[in-house]
Amino acid sequence: MSVKRLAVVLLFVLLPLQGVFALPEIQTWTTANGARVYFARTQGLPLLDVRVVFDAGSARDGGQFGLAALTSAVLDTGAGDWNADAIAQRLDGVGAVLGTGISRDSASLSLRSLTQPNLLQPALETARVILAKPRFAAEDFEREKNRVLLALSQREESPADLAGIAFFKAVYGDHPYAHPKDGHVATVEKLTRDDLEAFYRKFYVARNAVVALVGDIERAQAEKIADDLVSALPPGEAAAPLPPVPMDQPAQTLRRAFPSEQTHVYSGQPGMRINDPDYFPLYVGNHILGGSGLVSRISEEVREKRGLSYSAHSHFYPFRVEGPFLMGLQTRNEKADEALNVLLQTLRDFIAKGPSDKELDAAKKNIVGGFVLRLDSNQKLVEQIASMAFYGLPLDYLATYIPKIEAVTKDDVRRVWQARIHPDRLQTVLVGANSAAESAQ
Amino acid sequence: MSIPRLGFLLMALPLAAPAAPPQVHEFTLANGLKVLVQEDHRAPVAVSQVWYKVGSSYEYGGITGVSHMLEHMMFKGTKKHPPGEFSRIIAANGGSENAFTGQDYTAYFQTLERSRLPVSLELEADRMRNLRLLQDEFVKEQQVVIEERRLRTEDQPHARMEEHFQAVAFTDSPYRNPVIGWPEDVAGLTLDDLSAWYQRWYAPNNATLVVVGDVAPGEVFELARKHFGPLKPAKLPALKPQGEVPQLGLRRMVVKVPAKLPHLEMGYKVPSLKTAAAEWEAYALEVAAGILDGGNSARLTSRLVRGRQIAAGVGAGYDLYARLSPLFSLEGTPAQGKTVAELEAALLEEVRRLREEPVAEDELARVKAQVLASNVYQRDSVFYQAMQLGMAETVGLGWRKVEEYVDKINAVTAEQVREVARKYLIDDGLTIAHLEPQPIPEGAKIQEGPEGMGGGHVR
Numbered sequence: 001m002s003v004k005r006l007a008v009v010l011l012f013v014l015l016p017l018q019g020v021f022a023l024p025e026i027q028t029w030t031t032a033n034g035a036r037v038y039f040a041r042t043q044g045l046p047l048l049d050v051r052v053v054f055d056a057g058s059a060r061d062g063g064q065f066g067l068a069a070l071t072s073a074v075l076d077t078g079a080g081d082w083n084a085d086a087i088a089q090r091l092d093g094v095g096a097v098l099g100t101g102i103s104r105d106s107a108s109l110s111l112r113s114l115t116q117p118n119l120l121q122p123a124l125e126t127a128r129v130i131l132a133k134p135r136f137a138a139e140d141f142e143r144e145k146n147r148v149l150l151a152l153s154q155r156e157e158s159p160a161d162l163a164g165i166a167f168f169k170a171v172y173g174d175h176p177y178a179h180p181k182d183g184h185v186a187t188v189e190k191l192t193r194d195d196l197e198a199f200y201r202k203f204y205v206a207r208n209a210v211v212a213l214v215g216d217i218e219r220a221q222a223e224k225i226a227d228d229l230v231s232a233l234p235p236g237e238a239a240a241p242l243p244p245v246p247m248d249q250p251a252q253t254l255r256r257a258f259p260s261e262q263t264h265v266y267s268g269q270p271g272m273r274i275n276d277p278d279y280f281p282l283y284v285g286n287h288i289l290g291g292s293g294l295v296s297r298i299s300e301e302v303r304e305k306r307g308l309s310y311s312a313h314s315h316f317y318p319f320r321v322e323g324p325f326l327m328g329l330q331t332r333n334e335k336a337d338e339a340l341n342v343l344l345q346t347l348r349d350f351i352a353k354g355p356s357d358k359e360l361d362a363a364k365k366n367i368v369g370g371f372v373l374r375l376d377s378n379q380k381l382v383e384q385i386a387s388m389a390f391y392g393l394p395l396d397y398l399a400t401y402i403p404k405i406e407a408v409t410k411d412d413v414r415r416v417w418q419a420r421i422h423p424d425r426l427q428t429v430l431v432g433a434n435s436a437a438e439s440a441q
Numbered sequence: 442m443s444i445p446r447l448g449f450l451l452m453a454l455p456l457a458a459p460a461a462p463p464q465v466h467e468f469t470l471a472n473g474l475k476v477l478v479q480e481d482h483r484a485p486v487a488v489s490q491v492w493y494k495v496g497s498s499y500e501y502g503g504i505t506g507v508s509h510m511l512e513h514m515m516f517k518g519t520k521k522h523p524p525g526e527f528s529r530i531i532a533a534n535g536g537s538e539n540a541f542t543g544q545d546y547t548a549y550f551q552t553l554e555r556s557r558l559p560v561s562l563e564l565e566a567d568r569m570r571n572l573r574l575l576q577d578e579f580v581k582e583q584q585v586v587i588e589e590r591r592l593r594t595e596d597q598p599h600a601r602m603e604e605h606f607q608a609v610a611f612t613d614s615p616y617r618n619p620v621i622g623w624p625e626d627v628a629g630l631t632l633d634d635l636s637a638w639y640q641r642w643y644a645p646n647n648a649t650l651v652v653v654g655d656v657a658p659g660e661v662f663e664l665a666r667k668h669f670g671p672l673k674p675a676k677l678p679a680l681k682p683q684g685e686v687p688q689l690g691l692r693r694m695v696v697k698v699p700a701k702l703p704h705l706e707m708g709y710k711v712p713s714l715k716t717a718a719a720e721w722e723a724y725a726l727e728v729a730a731g732i733l734d735g736g737n738s739a740r741l742t743s744r745l746v747r748g749r750q751i752a753a754g755v756g757a758g759y760d761l762y763a764r765l766s767p768l769f770s771l772e773g774t775p776a777q778g779k780t781v782a783e784l785e786a787a788l789l790e791e792v793r794r795l796r797e798e799p800v801a802e803d804e805l806a807r808v809k810a811q812v813l814a815s816n817v818y819q820r821d822s823v824f825y826q827a828m829q830l831g832m833a834e835t836v837g838l839g840w841r842k843v844e845e846y847v848d849k850i851n852a853v854t855a856e857q858v859r860e861v862a863r864k865y866l867i868d869d870g871l872t873i874a875h876l877e878p879q880p881i882p883e884g885a886k887i888q889e890g891p892e893g894m895g896g897g898h899v900r
Contacts, residue, residue: 044483047817084747088737092807095814114814143750146777150753153701154774156881157598259699259882260596262588294516295525295532304525307584310592330592362533369535372554376484377821 023398024375026385027219033206033235037226038389039213042378046115048215049378050124051386052131052229055239056107056203058181059320064195066148066183068203071196072100072107073144078135079126087126096123098130104177105320106390107203115216124225132232134200141193152185160330163264163431166254170427171270171324173246205236212386214378245270245322253428263336263432264328267343269425271316271325274391281416282316284408287363288355289347290314290327295362301346302329308339314347320391325421333433340428348423354414367405463820465830465840466658468665472674473646476665477830477840478658481823487654488823489561490550491569492831495642497622498544498615498683498765503629506622507638509542510586510630515549516540517578519571524578527564534560542620545764546835552824555655559664565650566668569643579632587628590621598700602876606706607768609694610872614685614765644675649834653827685710685766692872697879703781704876707788708768711759711865715838716766724849725857726759726769726865731808732800732858733757733771733791738807740791741773751779751787764836769866781875795862799855812850 024040031037058068076098077084091098096113109131113123155161165180172178182188211226247270272282283291290298290313302312312329327347331339355363375381375398388397466478496508518524531538536553538561551561594600604619611617621627650669652661688710714723733741734757745752755773771792775784819825830840 042483044481045817045820047821085738085743088743089803089807092736092738093803093810095810095812097814097818112818114817119814143747147746147753150702150774150777157699157701159596257882261591262596292532294528300525303585304581307581308588310585310589331588332591362529366532366535369533369554369557370537371535372484372486373535373537373552376486376823379821 035206035209035230037211039222049382050111051212053108057105059176065179065187077140080129080133094119159258159260159431166429167266206233210389214382256431262330267428268326270322281412285413475649479653490651492548492649492835497620505618505626562668602696606874646674651827651831700878706772706874708770710870711769713763725861728853730759
C-alpha cells in the first residue's frame with residue numbers, strides 16, 4: 001500500500017508540467033497616441049478576441065457613485081450615425097459579440113468575432129466608432145438610467161448583495177473602493193447626461209487605455225487593428241494614482257435583519273494589490289485555507305465536517321491597490337453564530353501554526369498542475385493578457401509564475417500571513433433573519 | 442449543483458462552420474458503456490465527463506431530489522477510497538472537477554493536464570459501481586443540500602416563482618418537479634432511497650464517457666477498456682412513458698413573495714427535438730426563440746426594452762434537447778412605471794405576430810449568422826464541446842444531432858416558423874404567472890456588535 005503511494009509520487013516528479021506546455025508568446029507595443037497593446041497569436045480556430053481597457057472603473061466615480069457604470073452601460077447604445085438598433089443589427093448580422101462592463105479598477109469593451117474579413121471588418125468598425133464617437137443620446141441615457149435604478153432596487157431583494165455592500169463599506173470607509181460599483185439609488189438619480197460625457201472625455205483616452213488581442217491573426221494585422229481602434233481617441237492623460245487603503249480599521253461586527261431563511265456571513269480586511277511583494281505566499285496560503293473548493297480547510301470544517309453551508313470559502317481579490325481578503329458562507333439563521341465561530345477559529349489556527357508540509361505540497365501540486373487550465377482557451381488567454389496589460393505586469397509573468405509558486409515555503413506562508421492578516425481587526429457582516437436581535441446579547 | 446434549463450443562446454452551439462468540423466470517435470464496450478472522443482489539440486488538456494441517464498425527470502412522488510442528492514454522495518467514498526479522497530486526488534493532479542444534475546441527466550467531470558487522464562478514468566470507474574453510502578456522511582450532506590436549496594431557491598424570488606410556475610404548467614410530466622427536489626422530499630430522503638437509486642441507474646450500460654482535448658482516440662478507448670471494461674452491466678428497468686396530458690385551456694397564477702420588483706413568466710407547451718412528430722418543428726421553434734431573443738437586435742430587446750420601453754429586461758427560451766416535451770418560455774420585468782399586465786400584453790402581441798406574419802428575411806439571416814458564429818466560439822471551450830455530445834447522447838438523440846445542428850437551422854424557412862407558432866404558441870397551451878411583490882419588512886437597520894466603533898452602516 002505505502003509502496004504504491006510512493007510510486008505515484010515519483011510519477012509526479014518525472015512529469016514536470018511546466019516543461020510540457022508551450023506558453024503563448026506575448027508581444028507588446030504602444031500605439032502612436034499612447035495606448036499600450038498586448039498581443040498573442042493563437043491558432044486552430046478562426047476567431048479573434050479583443051479587449052480595450054480603461055482606468056475608468058467605479059474607483060473613478062468621485063462622489064457620483066454609479067457614474068462609471070452608467071457611462072459604460074450607455075456607451076454602446078448609440079455612436080456616430082448609428083442608434084442602438086443599428087449597432088445591434090450590424091453586430092448580430094456578422095455574428096459578433098460586443099459588450100461593455102466595469103470593475104472597481106477598470107472599464108472595458110470586449111469584442112469577439114470570426115476572422116473572415118467580411119465579418120471581422122464590420123465588427124471592428126462598429127467597436128471603433130463606439131469608442132470614438134459615443135452619442136450619449138438623451139433617450140438612451142434616460143432608458144439605461146431607469147434600468148439601472150430598477151436593478152439597484154432589486155438588489156434589496158438579495159441578502160448576499162446587501163452583505164457584500166456592507167462589507168466593502170466596513171473595510172474601505174471613505175476610500176474609492178468602498179461604494180458598490182453600480183452606485184446607490186440616491187446617487188444614480190442625480191446623474192445627468194453631461195456627467196457621463198465629461199467622465200467619458202476625461203477617462204476614455206489613449207494614455208489611459210490598454211488593448212489586448214488574442215486570436216488567429218498576424219502581428220501586422222494586430223498592429224493595424226489596435227491603431228484603428230484607438231486612433232480617434234485623444235492622447236489625454238493616465239488617471240491619477242488611487243489613494244492608499246486605510247489599513248488600521250478596528251474590528252467591527254455589523255448585523256442587519258433580513259427576512260431570509262439563511263444568514264449571509266462575510267468577514268475580512270484589506271488584502272493585497274496586484275503587484276504585491278507577498279502575492280505568492282498569500283495566494284498559496286489562501287489556497288490551503290479556503291481557496292481550493294471542497295478540499296480547503298474552511299470547506300472541510302464548515303461544510304464537510306458540520307454540514308453548515310453549501311459554500312464556505314476565502315479569497316483574495318487583488319486590485320490596483322489593496323483589494324479585499326474575504327471569507328464567506330451562508331447558513332440557516334439559527335446556525336449563523338456557530339458557523340462564524342468555526343470560520344474565525346479556522347483562520348486563527350491557520351495563522352498561528354501555518355500549513356503542514358502535506359498541505360503545502362498538495363496546494364502546490366494543484367496550482368502547478370492546474371496552471372495550463374487557466375490558459376487553455378482564447379477566452380481565458382485574453383482575460384489574462386488584458387489583466388497583465390492593464391496592471392503593467394512584466395511579459396515573463398506567466399513564464400515565472402510556476403517557479404515562484406514552487407519557491408514558497410511553509411515559513412514564508414506563516415510569516416507573511418502573521419504580518420498581513422489580523423483576526424483581531426476583521427470587519428464582519430451578517431445579514432439574515434434574527435441577526436439584529438442576536439446582536440443585543 | 443443543479444443547472445437551469447438552457448436558453449436559446451446557450452443552445453445555439455453545435456458544429457460545422459468556417460473551420461473543419463472536429464470528428465467524433467465512437468466506441469462501445471462489451472458491458473454497454475458508450476465512449477465518445479473528440480480531439481482538440483490547442484492546449485495540452487483533456488476534459489473527461491461521465492453522463493448517466495438519470496435525473497429529476499426519472500423521479501416519482503416522494504423521492505424528488507434523489508438524483509441530485511446522490512450526485513452529492515458520489516464524492517463520499519468507495520470501498521477503495523475514503524470520503525473526500527476523490528477530490529483530493531484530482532486536486533493533487535492539478536485538476537478541477539465537479540458534477541451537475543439536470544432534469545434528464547447526472548454528469549461528473551474533471552479537467553486535467555492530458556497526461557493525468559488515467560487518474561480521472563480510474564476514479565470514475567471505481568465510483569460507477571463501488572460507492573459506499575455511509576449514514577453519518579449522508580446526514581451531514583443532507584444538511585448541505587438543504588442549505589443549497591435555501592441559497593438557490595428559498596431566498597431567491599425568481600427561483601421560487603419558477604418552481605411554482607413549472608408545477609402549475611405541467612400536470613403529470615415529471616418536469617413539474619424541481620431538480621433539487623421539494624423541501625419535504627429532500628428532508629425525507631433516506632440512505633435506502635439513495636442506495637436503490639444508485640443500484641438502479643449507475644452502470645456502464647446506462648452511461649456515456651465523453652473525452653475532449655489533446656488526446657488520441659485509440660489511447661482513450663484503451664484506457665476506457667482497462668478501467669471501465671471489468672464493470673458489470675445492470676438490468677435496467679424499462680422507462681415509463683411519462684407524458685403530459687393535453688392542456689385544456691389557459692392557466693393563470695399569482696406568486697406572492699417578498700420582493701422589490703414584479704416579474705412575469707409565460708410558457709407554451711411545445712415538443713422538443715426528441716418528442717416532435719417531425720424534426721423540423723423543433724428546429725423552427727429554436728429559430729422562433731432566436732427571432733425573439735437571439736442577440737440585441739432581436740425583437741424582444743429592440744421593441745420592448747428599447748422601442749416601446751415596456752420591459753427593463755426580457756427573454757425567451759426553448760430547450761431543443763429536452764428528453765420530454767418542454768415549454769417555450771417568455772419572461773420579463775416591467776420597466777419603471779409599467780405593469781406586468783402591460784408587459785404580458787406586449788409579449789402576447791409579439792407571439793401573435795409570429796403566428797400571423799412571416800419573419801423578415803434579414804431577421805432570419807441574422808439568427809443564422811449568430812448560430813454559425815457561436816458554433817465556432819463554443820469550440821473555444823473543450824468543456825462545452827464535451828457537454829454538447831454528452832447531453833445529446835444522454836437524452837437519447839445521439840451525438841450526431843450535434844453535428845447536424847447548423848445545417849438544420851439553416852434549412853428553416855420563415856413559413857415554417859409561422860407554422861409552428863400557429864400550431865404550438867396558442868392560448869390553450871399557455872401558462873402565465875405574475876410575481877406580486879410583498880413588502881420586505883423594514884427592520885433592516887444595521888446594528889453593531891460589541892466590537893463596534895461606529896462608522897459603518899448599511900443604508
